[in-house]
Amino acid sequence: MNVDQAPGAPAWREACAGPTFITLKFERFRLVRVLLIVYLVSYLGLALLCGFARQLTGVKVFGPLNLGYAVIIGNYVVAWILALVYLRSSGRRHDVLASAAIREHAASPSGATHLP
Amino acid sequence: MSGATLGIFAAIMLLTLGITAWAARRTRTATDFYTAGQTLSAAQNGFALAGDWCSAAAFLGFSGLTALYGMDGALYALGPLMAFCTVLFLVAEPIRNLGRYTLGDVINFRIRRKPALLATAVCTIVVNLAYLVPQMAGGGVLLRLLLGLDYRTSVAIMGIAMILYVTFGGQLATSWIQIVKAVLMLSAAAVMLGLIAMRLGFDLGRLFSANEITYGSDYLLPGNYLKNPFDQLSLALGYACGLAGLPHVMTRFYTVPDAPTARKSVVWVMFLTGSFFMATTIFGLAASHFLGHAAISAADRGGNLTVPLLAQFVGGGPGTIGGDVMLGFVSAVAVATILAVVAGLTLSTAGAISHDIYVNLIHSGQVTPQAQLRVARIASASIAVLAVLLGIVAQGVNVAVLVILAICIAASANFPTLVLALFWRGFNTGGVVGGMGVGLVASVGLAVIGPAVMGKDALWPLVNPRLSPCRWDFWAPISVAKSPQPSGHNRIISTKFNSVRRPATGADPAR
Numbered sequence: 209m210n211v212d213q214a215p216g217a218p219a220w221r222e223a224c225a226g227p228t229f230i231t232l233k234f235e236r237f238r239l240v241r242v243l244l245i246v247y248l249v250s251y252l253g254l255a256l257l258c259g260f261a262r263q264l265t266g267v268k269v270f271g272p273l274n275l276g277y278a279v280i281i282g283n284y285v286v287a288w289i290l291a292l293v294y295l296r297s298s299g300r301r302h303d304v305l306a307s308a309a310i311r312e313h314a315a316s317p318s319g320a321t322h323l324p
Numbered sequence: 325m326s327g328a329t330l331g332i333f334a335a336i337m338l339l340t341l342g343i344t345a346w347a348a349r350r351t352r353t354a355t356d357f358y359t360a361g362q363t364l365s366a367a368q369n370g371f372a373l374a375g376d377w378c379s380a381a382a383f384l385g386f387s388g389l390t391a392l393y394g395m396d397g398a399l400y401a402l403g404p405l406m407a408f409c410t411v412l413f414l415v416a417e418p419i420r421n422l423g424r425y426t427l428g429d430v431i432n433f434r435i436r437r438k439p440a441l442l443a444t445a446v447c448t449i450v451v452n453l454a455y456l457v458p459q460m461a462g463g464g465v466l467l468r469l470l471l472g473l474d475y476r477t478s479v480a481i482m483g484i485a486m487i488l489y490v491t492f493g494g495q496l497a498t499s500w501i502q503i504v505k506a507v508l509m510l511s512a513a514a515v516m517l518g519l520i521a522m523r524l525g526f527d528l529g530r531l532f533s534a535n536e537i538t539y540g541s542d543y544l545l546p547g548n549y550l551k552n553p554f555d556q557l558s559l560a561l562g563y564a565c566g567l568a569g570l571p572h573v574m575t576r577f578y579t580v581p582d583a584p585t586a587r588k589s590v591v592w593v594m595f596l597t598g599s600f601f602m603a604t605t606i607f608g609l610a611a612s613h614f615l616g617h618a619a620i621s622a623a624d625r626g627g628n629l630t631v632p633l634l635a636q637f638v639g640g641g642p643g644t645i646g647g648d649v650m651l652g653f654v655s656a657v658a659v660a661t662i663l664a665v666v667a668g669l670t671l672s673t674a675g676a677i678s679h680d681i682y683v684n685l686i687h688s689g690q691v692t693p694q695a696q697l698r699v700a701r702i703a704s705a706s707i708a709v710l711a712v713l714l715g716i717v718a719q720g721v722n723v724a725v726l727v728i729l730a731i732c733i734a735a736s737a738n739f740p741t742l743v744l745a746l747f748w749r750g751f752n753t754g755g756v757v758g759g760m761g762v763g764l765v766a767s768v769g770l771a772v773i774g775p776a777v778m779g780k781d782a783l784w785p786l787v788n789p790r791l792s793p794c795r796w797d798f799w800a801p802i803s804v805a806k807s808p809q810p811s812g813h814n815r816i817i818s819t820k821f822n823s824v825r826r827p828a829t830g831a832d833p834a835r
Contacts, residue, residue: 240413247409248564255560258399258546259553265395266545272532274544280398280605284598287405291412291591303584 228312232305239297243290250286254279328645329470329652336508336660337485340501344489347497354696357494358425358675359578364499366585370592373576375502376668377404377567378509378597379727380462380661386601387634388627389549390608391620394535394542396549398605399556403563405598410568412590417583418746419574426672427571427738428680431756434745438685440756445680447737447760448571452673453714454730455572456666456707460715463662470655475719483712485663490670490704495579498667505664508657510596512635513603516650519638520610531609539612566731569738572672607634614638632658670711674704729771737763740798744805752805759801 258265258276265276351357364372382404390397423429431444460479467478489497524530535543542548550556567573577586611620611634623629632654636642639650678699683691691699741759744751774784 243409243413247406247413251406251409251564252557252560254399254402255556258395259550259556262545262547266541272529272536274532276395276546277398277532277544280395280402281602283402284405284602287409287594288598290409291594294412295587295591298587299584 226309226312226316228305228309232302232309235305236302239294243294246286247290250283254283328648329655332649332652332656333470333659336656339504340485340497340660340663341488343500343504344493344497347493347500350496351492351494352697353693354425354679354700356496357697357700358575358671358679360494360496360499362579362581364579364585364589366580366588367592368499368503369576369580369585369589370596371506372499372502372579373573373589373593374596374600375504375506375509375661375664376576377573377593378506378600378661379459379665380466380658382601382604383509383658383661384462384628384631385626386604387607387611388620388624388630390605391611391615391630392617392627393549394539394544395546397608399546399550399559401601401604403559404567404601405594406560407563407567408590408594408597410564411573412587412594415568415574415742415746416577416586416590419742420577420580420583420586422746423574423578425575425578425679426675427574427742428676428684430742431745432680432684434751435753435756437753440753441680441685443757443760444738444741445676445685447733447741447764448676448680449673450764451569451571451730451733451738452669452676453711454726454733455570456669456673456711457714457718458726459662459666459669460711461718463659463666464715464719466655466659466662470659476716479712479715482663482666483708483715486666486670486708486711487705489663489667490674490708491701494700495575495671498664498671499576499579501660501667502664505657505660506596508660510600512654512657513600513607516631516635516638516654517603517606520606520634523614523638524610528606531606531613534613535609539617543612562731562735565739566735569734569742570731571676571734571738572668575668575672575675604631607631610634610638666711670704670707673707674700677707678703729767732767732771733764736767737761740801744798744801748802748805750805751801754807755801755805758804762800 257279265274265279267275269275269278350361353361355361382401386397386401388397389400419427419430422433426445427448428441428444432441460482463482464475464479467473467481468475471478473481489501493501521528532544546556547553550559577589580586580589608630611630614637615630615633620627620630620633623633632651635654636647636651639648640646678696682699682703683689683696737760740763741756744755744759770784
């Protein structure tokens with residue numbers, strides 16, 4: 209059986225096509241993509257630096273602190289900032305959109321029917 | 325060991341048993357047992373997560389690595405914080421919205437097929453046991469040092485504590501023991517940091533310059549421990565994917581009422597463990613400066629006693645009251661750490677056996693609430709007994725490889741399956757079974773032929789066997805899912821609405 213021919217298929221297709229739900233999915237995806245890229249570039253960049261540019265990590269950048277330790281400390285700061293950005297955006301925008309999407313679906317004709 | 329050590333240890337044990345007695349009276353249903361009734365606040369769950377995730381390996385091991393090998397220890401310590409980014413952005417909220425008690429719930433919600441649930445439950449049990457045995461062995465060694473008991477008695481005492489905590493107190497007792505332990509651990513770290521800073525005249529930069537003068541500039545460079553450049557990358561990837569696949573960490577997200585609280589609790593744990601792990605790097609550098617490598621290696625070749633030794637030193641040195649109190653405090657916190665982590669692991673494994681296998685797989689969910697609670701208790705007591713037996717067998721064996729193995733299986737089997745189940749519409753039973761199977765076999769295989777087991781003659785060069793699996797751990801589940809399936813296995817339509825919508829919004833139209 210094709211998934212689109214199963215009982216209940218029109219109902220879920222309609223529920224997932226709601227404009228607020230689409231906005232939520234799109235905005236969440238956009239935010240998470242940016243955060244993941246910054247996170248992976250920063251963290252895997254450090255791993256590559258330490259693995260393949262060992263001598264470069266020894267360059268002194270700040271008093272007795274060398275580049276390697278400076279980038280490690282930078283990674284702590286990056287992780288904390290990304291976490292706060294995500295917390296703020298989710299609380300201000302995504303939670304609001306999620307509850308709006310639930311209300312929107314409940315008010316629609318198919319929202320009243322029981323979904324299998 | 326001194327009276328101070330014994331006294332502090334006894335006080336911590338009494339406190340945890342008191343918590344258990346209090347929690348036991350409040351544990352009446354399976355939801356209470358597995359998730360503390362979903363009543364924890366974001367801060368409480370954040371502290372409990374910190375208690376769960378900062379294992380003794382982290383507390384004792386990272387400082388030792390930094391003290392003896394320099395920057396590689398700092399890289400190990402950075403990983404746990406970075407790993408929570410993956411958890412926060414990708415898995416914490418959808419898991420909270422989809423599951424009730426276990427990782428199997430998430431897979432079972434998405435794909436209601438028994439082979440998929442069985443594969444998930446098996447991976448959960450294997451990962452948890454691989455993580456549990458080293459904790460038992462480490463705890464046995466630590467209790468032997470603290471109380472002067474023999475190894476088997478020490479492991480048995482931990483097993484009895486475990487049965488009491490988990491079987492009677494369930495998740496409520498486990499969570500509060502983890503919270504207490506996290507508070508103790510963080511205050512121990514703060515006190516030590518303060519004492520170290522005072523000795524240095526509040527100039528932490530001196531740690532770098534003094535160590536450079538004593539041990540040469542190579543000491544401040546990476547690669548002294550992880551000699552293969554690819555090992556650094558492998559370690560980072562292992563952290564980035566492994567934590568998000570650890571079942572006992574996931575279980576913690578079910579103890580909060582909703583997804584926003586789950587999200588906030590991750591941010592709490594990122595600040596708590598991040599600052600703690602940053603402190604372990606400072607402890608390592610301070611120990612190297614104050615105590616010297618020879619003294620650290622003499623106490624334990626792997627450097628695992630660095631933190632207790634440093635605590636004794638900054639407290640005033642051996643034989644002084646301050647030194648004894650600090651040593652006793654830090655050692656007792658290390659034991660509390662092991663008890664808290666083992667309790668979380670026991671509970672998570674009991675969930676896979678009783679909830680996933682007994683209730684959902686064998687009885688298709690048709691089990692009375694009373695029976696569910698009874699089975700969960702029997703399962704946790706059995707796991708504790710099994711853990712004691714395995715802990716005794718593991719005496720003298722290099723168990724560190726098991727931690728690596730646990731994280732590796734979590735990263736190669738659990739994480740890809742979880743992410744695909746959450747975000748890919750085309751995922752199905754074959755994909756789960758194929759992905760879990762290939763991830764499990766590949767991780768175990770690479771660990772067995774790697775340096776951790778075979779030593780210098782290893783067929784596979786990397787200590788953390790993560791880099792190569794990362795190529796096939798997503799490839800395997802996707803290609804199996806795309807291949808022709810036995811009839812019936814594509815019928816995921818009934819959950820399709822939910823599988824797209826509920827992870828994102830938490831809405832449950834069926835309720």
